[in-house]
Amino acid sequence: METKKVSKVDLIFEHIDPRELLTKVHGMTGSDIIEEIIESGLKGRGGAGFPTGMKWKFCAEEKEKTKYIVCNADEGEPGTFKDREILDRVAYKVYAGMTIAGRAVGAKKGIIYLRGEYKFLLPQLRMELDGFHKMIDEVGYDFEIDFRLGSGAYICGEESALFESIEGKRGEPRNKPPYPTSSGLFGKPTVVNNVETLVNSVIILKYGSERYKKMGTRFSTGAKVFSVSGDTLIPGIYELELGMSLLEFVKEFGDGDTKAVQVGGAAGFCVPRKLFASTVIGFEGVPTGGSMMLFNSSRSMYHILHNYLEFFTEESCGQCTPCRVGCQQLLKGVESVKKGESKSTYLNELVKLADTMKIASKCGLGQSVGNAFNSIVENFREEIIY
């Protein structure tokens, strides 16, 4: 597998002239824009990695007049804090990305669903948005952005639960299909993109897909903002090319005693030291929305797993059986094995349950609980039992 060394770039936070770019984009047709994004190979930066250009294309093909661009700024994945930084420093690039997406698919309305805990950013964001609206108006765009605030539920980062929340309902994921591009917010065709994805579309249109593709690997083009935390001497936000091996990553960020890295937050995978060299960070390996949590040998993997399970047990919306009850069973299950109330072989049943949750849950939340659970139980079984 193709892997790369750690390579820092500075594109997301680089200051650009949005008027210049949006003037250029205003001269492009919707399909030109979409072609450029498809060509770049950009995949969603929220974690799921759906090809962005295809998403825009599907939405553009819908005949419905009213369409929406929704920016998912409900950054709730444990260990992820990159969107906050992006919104704090270069919000105008998020607005620009939404405007470009709107132009590409034929939407006139954009909504940023901002994590409730990020409410403190709002006055500044609104002020910047006022200026931005004036600018795009002058350039000739018919596009308007508004904010909606979350109220602290992790599940509302799931795109269809996010729509429900904006619509004033309880944040519960919908059945899919229909997908957002055909029936999203208020039942209208909707593009919903992560904050960072939208900024990437700005980068692509500024520098061209050819240059963009030179970064990263064939399956994971471009760079990504990582939120590095845990047992590291240099926690923080780093923009790195995709496709490096986890070993390279740990050499750069680890404290010399890294025993595992949780890639992709609580919903992601726990990679043990023995697999660092063979693990690629990217869509061909272990994908991540940006969360990289490093753990050294002083950490109990049982406590880490327990913490994740407590998180999911609380943050499941509770709608579907596998997720609502499954999370509780995994949590109570590891507790009972730890206490010796259940046999250690009960872990095998729990792993099977986690497998069921992966395929039978209604949405991505329940489907990803098994990632963390199985990767920790399989690699650190003795720490869970004893």
Add this chain to the structure above:
Amino acid sequence: MVSLKINNQPVSITEGSTVLQAAEKLNIHIPTLCNHDDLCVAGNCRVCVVEQKGARVLAAACAQPAMEGMEILTNSLKVRNARKHVVELLLSEHRADCTKCYRNQNCELQTLANEFSFGDHIFLDLVSKHEQFIDNTSSSIVKDDSKCIRCQRCVRTCSELQKISAIAVSGKGAKMKISTFHDRPISHVVCTNCGQCVNRCPTGALTEKNYIDYVWDAIYDPDKHVVVQTAPAVRVGLGEDLGYDPGERVTGKMVTALKQLGFDSVLDTDFTADLTIMEEGTELLSRLKKALVDKDKETALPMYTSCSPGWIKFIEHKYPEMLPNLSTCKSPQQMFGALAKTYFAEKRGINPENIVSVSIMPCTAKKFEANRPEMRDSGYKDVDYVLTTREFAVMIKQAGLDFRTLKPSHYDSLMGVSSGAGAIFGATGGVMEAAIRTAYEIVTGKPVPFDNLNITPVRGTEGVKEALLKIEGCLKEWSFLEGVELKVAIAHGLTNADKVMRSISTGKADYHFVEIMACPGGCIGGGGQPIPTNMEIRQKRIDAIYEEDMSLPVRKSHENPEIIQLYNDYLGKPNSHKAHELLHTHYIERVRN
């Protein structure tokens, strides 16, 4: 049309259908739980998961659209394992005291457990970890969260069918539950006690409040004379709980069963349904006169029927400004109750103190109605105990009666004879039809101009029905109605009631008379009727009700000989002072949440 394969069998089905529907077409059974014919798709229990070849995850058959070229497996190893897990998970959060549960042997979770998870439980018991709270504050409905499996059928019922949302989802994750506004007791929220949620709950989490033992105690008390009344819809529903197909009329056997259970007088709510027509019809005519002749602006029109206690509570909560439009007539149950301890007691020479008045109703809201403080005009509690059709079936089973072999018999006299007009009260449009049969004849001296008295425009299961009846050839005293086009509307299910209320309050509709029943299909679809329910079952019950009507010698309320006798001997005439004292009531404004 789209073509797909399910378990390698090709099937074509109209676009927009689900995989579940496509499977049904092939007679392939896919188990479901949160799915219900009357409700929108939820796709949340995940019992119906199926494998789609090439897909990473399983799909919920109830929610997955059938698509061209799909290859679906309903019984692959992946599906079986997942389904078993799902059932096991549901069981782990459900207090499975099956042998003691009211829903034993009529529980959808139990059926699934029998199919998928016999033997040892895999997972830990979570019920004890949950707060075990049983809300029995309501006189109609008991909510036991420890048996709830969170399928949200009740939530969808309450919002979609009834537009009330007295119960909704609160909390998330492990704390997610079905709750009321601020977790208040059911008795203190906007709940109308209609019991439609009870009808659709797959387990014993929502049940009617059970009064069976109180009734047995009364029956076995030698000092008590136990009078029982049976609502029109019971005779076309009861059979379903005793092994009959939907739509079987079991009137005669039911009467025999009541006698064998030990009730002292077996009487009929249909009788007071006829009485309601006399009182309500007269009230309508007098309101029309006040409005049309006296030009009295205070007279509220349209007049709304008041037989359905779920509807009454709905309007008290949601449209209190329209309470003057409600007929002041008590429901047939309560008219019966007031007469049982006065007229009946007097005629039979029984001390009303020793009468225990029991009613058997297709309804859970009737339990609440009987407990309303206003309902004591006889000087006693007019109706002591209300049993649902289901509770009645339980009593029959407890008594060991072989229902099928019972010989049919007739109701006792005095308050046991009824007309076909009384019988059709049980179906949506029935009160309207019965009222028109009588009012038209009072006004014109002629029977309604419809074949066999069947006023078909007011029949059927359309949510809101409207009809126009031109009144011609009036008798002299009713000449002010000559040529008047009587505009009527009929709605069943409170969502439809709400539509009608909105169009009236916004001035879009100007009816004279509106019939509203809280439950879909009318009382035959009541919250106390046998479980399960769906459109097909309700239609069969409705058909049976109209058969009952046709089978009776008297078809018009005012021709019921016992009604004529009641007015001659006791009440005087309709809307008389005495009738008002015993048969009419008033309403109160209630909270909106």
